[in-house]
Amino acid sequence: MKKVKNDSLKKIIIVGGGISGLSSGIYGQKHGFITEIYEKNPVAGGLCTSWTRKGFTVDGCIHWLTGTREGTEINYMWKDVGAFTQEDIIEPDNFGTIICEGTPITLWCDLNKLEQELIEISPEDKRLIKKTIKLILAFQNLHLPIDIPLSEMSLWKLMKVGLSLLPYLNVYFYASKKSNYKYSLKFKSPAIRYLLNHIVPGDGNLYTTLYAFGTVSVGNGGVPKGGSKTIINNMVREYEHVGGKIHYAKEVEEIVIKDGVAKGVKLKDGTIVEADYVIAACDSFETISHLLKDKYVIKGFEKRRRLQKIYPTQSCALVTFSVDEKKYRELGITSTYEFPVEPFEAGTSFVQSLRTRAYNYDPYFIVDGKTILNTLIFQSDKDYEYWDELNKTKPVYNYEKEKLALEVQKRIIEKFPSLKDSLEIIDIVTPKTFNRYTNAYHGAYMPFAFTSTGSMFYYDGKIKGVKNVVVSGQWALMPGGLPIALMTGKWAIQRILSKEHKWFAFTKPIKYNYTK
Ligand SMILES: Cc1cc2nc3c(=O)[nH]c(=O)nc-3n(C[C@H](O)[C@H](O)[C@H](O)COP(=O)(O)OP(=O)(O)OC[C@H]3O[C@@H](n4cnc5c(N)ncnc54)[C@H](O)[C@@H]3O)c2cc1C
Structure with missing residues (x-):
C-alpha cells in the first residue's frame, strides 16, 4: 500500500452482513479501514443461511459453491476471507x-x-x-x-x-x-x-x-462440510479476528446524505452513525427504495425491473423433510434427483417435476439415523406476488404453505413408497420468507435471470448524484450467487481504495487449463 493521502483512518459502514458485506468487511479491515457491519437479523449470512428445526440443520443455500477447486481465482478469494479450507470441501x-x-x-x-x-x-x-x-x-x-x-x-x-x-x-x-x-x-x-x-x-x-x-x-463446484453455516461462521470469525465489528439486529433505515455526499447511516431506532463511506451490501432494491428513499436511480436495475419478461427474478419455495437415512440410501439414487410428478400448484405455477436433494453425503446433516431431504421449487415474480398477498392474512398463508408441503410429501411417497413411514415435513419456506428475512426484492435468491433475449449486466457500484456510497452484492453482476457476492464485496473496497489513492494488496492466482 502506498500514496496515503490522509493518515487518519477512514471509517466505512457496511449495510448487511451477508457474504458481500462480510467480504467488504474483511478486505476493508485488511486494507487499513475501520469498518462496522449493520445487520438487520440477529445472525449474519443473509441468503446464505441455515437454521435449526426439530433438531436438524436446514441448509437454506449452498447447492454448489463456485471456487472450491484449488488454484482457481475464486478459490483464492474464498481463502482470503477464511471461508473454508480445502479439507472442508466435499466434491x-x-x-x-x-x-x-x-x-x-x-x-x-x-x-x-x-x-x-x-x-x-x-x-x-x-x-x-x-x-x-x-x-x-x-x-x-x-x-x-x-x-x-x-x-x-x-x-x-x-x-x-x-x-x-x-x-x-x-x-x-x-x-x-x-x-x-x-x-x-x-x-x-x-x-x-x-x-x-x-x-x-x-x-x-x-x-x-x-x-x-x-x-x-x-471439480470447482463442491460444498463445504456443514454447508452454508461453515462458510458464514468462518467468515464472521475472520472478520472479527481482523478487528471488524458486527452490530446484529440493527436495521438501517436510511443512508444520510448531505450535499450529495454520504455522511453515514440512520438506524431504525433513530441512531445516527457517522462514516466516511457507506457500502450498501444489502439487496440493491432495498438500497434504492428504502435506504435512499427512491431519490436516485440505477438505470440498469430500473430498466430490468420494468422488463420483467426479459429479466425475470428467480426465487423458490423450499420444502424440507427428515427421512430415515438407511432407507434413503437403499434407494440407490444420486443425492440430487429430479422426477416427473402429477402436476400441482405452487403459488401461481404448475409444478410437473420435483427436484429432491438428500444431505446424507455429510454426517453433519444426519441426526439419530435420519437425514435431511430438501425440495426446491422454482418460483417467479408472479408467484412472489401471490405469496406476498396471502401473507397479509396469516392463517391463509400458513394453510397454503402446509398444503404445498403435503402435495410435495404425497408425490415423494408415490415415487418412493419405502419412505412412507419416515418422511416428516420439518420446514416450509416461500419467496415471501426470503423477502421478510433479508429484504430480498421479490424474494429473489439470485438476481435477474440471464435469458437469451436479455443482455449481461455489469454494474460499477456507483449511484449517480451521491458520492461515497458503493453498492455491492449479488445484483451487481449477473448471474449472481455466492461468488458474485464475494467478488463485489471485495470490489467495493477496491473502489474506495482507488478513491483514496491507495493500492490493493493482491494474492496471486494460478493459471489453470483443463482437458477432458
Ligand atoms: C435456496 C437458495 C439456494 C441457493 N443456492 C446457491 C448455490 O448453490 N450457489 C450459489 O452460489 N448461490 C446460491 N444461492 C444464492 C446466494 O445465497 C446469494 O446469491 C448470496 O448469498 C447473496 O449474498 P449478498 O451478500 O449479495 O446478499 P444477502 O445474502 O441478501 O445479504 C444482504 C444482507 O443485508 C441484510 N439487510 C437487508 N436490508 C438491511 C437493512 N436495511 N439494514 C441492515 N441489514 C439489512 C440482510 O438481512 C442480509 O443479511 C442460493 C440462495 C438461496 C436462497
Missing part, C-alpha cells in the same frame, strides 16, 4: 440425476462418462452431444477477470483482459443468445431435449446452463 462426482421422458440421465462430472451415457441413450445425436461437451469444456476454461473491477482497470489491463477473452467470444455470444429450449430442439432424443431444459432451474440461457455445469464438472 460430488455428479450434478444429479434427472428422469427425462422416462430415461434417467446422470450428469456425471467426468465428461467422458457423460458423453458415453448420452451417446448410448441417443446414438443419432452423437455429433451434437460431442459439440455440447466441447462447449462445456470451453466454459470450464473461461477465466473471467475478477481480480479487479473493470471500471478500475487501466487501459493496458483492459486490453489484456479483452485479448484473453477473445477465443471465448464466439461461444459466449452463441450460448448467451440461445435459450435452452431452442438449443434442445436440435436433438432428436426427447430425453436429451428434456434434460437440457432441466439442468438448472429457471429461465437462464444456454450460457448459464453450460457455465454452471462446466464449473461443477471440473
Whole structure:
C-alpha cells in the first residue's frame, strides 16, 4: 500500500452482513479501514443461511459453491476471507440425476462418462452431444477477470483482459443468445431435449446452463462440510479476528446524505452513525427504495425491473423433510434427483417435476439415523406476488404453505413408497420468507435471470448524484450467487481504495487449463 493521502483512518459502514458485506468487511479491515457491519437479523449470512428445526440443520443455500477447486481465482478469494479450507470441501462426482421422458440421465462430472451415457441413450445425436461437451469444456476454461473491477482497470489491463477473452467470444455470444429450449430442439432424443431444459432451474440461457455445469464438472463446484453455516461462521470469525465489528439486529433505515455526499447511516431506532463511506451490501432494491428513499436511480436495475419478461427474478419455495437415512440410501439414487410428478400448484405455477436433494453425503446433516431431504421449487415474480398477498392474512398463508408441503410429501411417497413411514415435513419456506428475512426484492435468491433475449449486466457500484456510497452484492453482476457476492464485496473496497489513492494488496492466482 502506498500514496496515503490522509493518515487518519477512514471509517466505512457496511449495510448487511451477508457474504458481500462480510467480504467488504474483511478486505476493508485488511486494507487499513475501520469498518462496522449493520445487520438487520440477529445472525449474519443473509441468503446464505441455515437454521435449526426439530433438531436438524436446514441448509437454506449452498447447492454448489463456485471456487472450491484449488488454484482457481475464486478459490483464492474464498481463502482470503477464511471461508473454508480445502479439507472442508466435499466434491460430488455428479450434478444429479434427472428422469427425462422416462430415461434417467446422470450428469456425471467426468465428461467422458457423460458423453458415453448420452451417446448410448441417443446414438443419432452423437455429433451434437460431442459439440455440447466441447462447449462445456470451453466454459470450464473461461477465466473471467475478477481480480479487479473493470471500471478500475487501466487501459493496458483492459486490453489484456479483452485479448484473453477473445477465443471465448464466439461461444459466449452463441450460448448467451440461445435459450435452452431452442438449443434442445436440435436433438432428436426427447430425453436429451428434456434434460437440457432441466439442468438448472429457471429461465437462464444456454450460457448459464453450460457455465454452471462446466464449473461443477471440473471439480470447482463442491460444498463445504456443514454447508452454508461453515462458510458464514468462518467468515464472521475472520472478520472479527481482523478487528471488524458486527452490530446484529440493527436495521438501517436510511443512508444520510448531505450535499450529495454520504455522511453515514440512520438506524431504525433513530441512531445516527457517522462514516466516511457507506457500502450498501444489502439487496440493491432495498438500497434504492428504502435506504435512499427512491431519490436516485440505477438505470440498469430500473430498466430490468420494468422488463420483467426479459429479466425475470428467480426465487423458490423450499420444502424440507427428515427421512430415515438407511432407507434413503437403499434407494440407490444420486443425492440430487429430479422426477416427473402429477402436476400441482405452487403459488401461481404448475409444478410437473420435483427436484429432491438428500444431505446424507455429510454426517453433519444426519441426526439419530435420519437425514435431511430438501425440495426446491422454482418460483417467479408472479408467484412472489401471490405469496406476498396471502401473507397479509396469516392463517391463509400458513394453510397454503402446509398444503404445498403435503402435495410435495404425497408425490415423494408415490415415487418412493419405502419412505412412507419416515418422511416428516420439518420446514416450509416461500419467496415471501426470503423477502421478510433479508429484504430480498421479490424474494429473489439470485438476481435477474440471464435469458437469451436479455443482455449481461455489469454494474460499477456507483449511484449517480451521491458520492461515497458503493453498492455491492449479488445484483451487481449477473448471474449472481455466492461468488458474485464475494467478488463485489471485495470490489467495493477496491473502489474506495482507488478513491483514496491507495493500492490493493493482491494474492496471486494460478493459471489453470483443463482437458477432458
Ligand atoms: C435456496 C437458495 C439456494 C441457493 N443456492 C446457491 C448455490 O448453490 N450457489 C450459489 O452460489 N448461490 C446460491 N444461492 C444464492 C446466494 O445465497 C446469494 O446469491 C448470496 O448469498 C447473496 O449474498 P449478498 O451478500 O449479495 O446478499 P444477502 O445474502 O441478501 O445479504 C444482504 C444482507 O443485508 C441484510 N439487510 C437487508 N436490508 C438491511 C437493512 N436495511 N439494514 C441492515 N441489514 C439489512 C440482510 O438481512 C442480509 O443479511 C442460493 C440462495 C438461496 C436462497
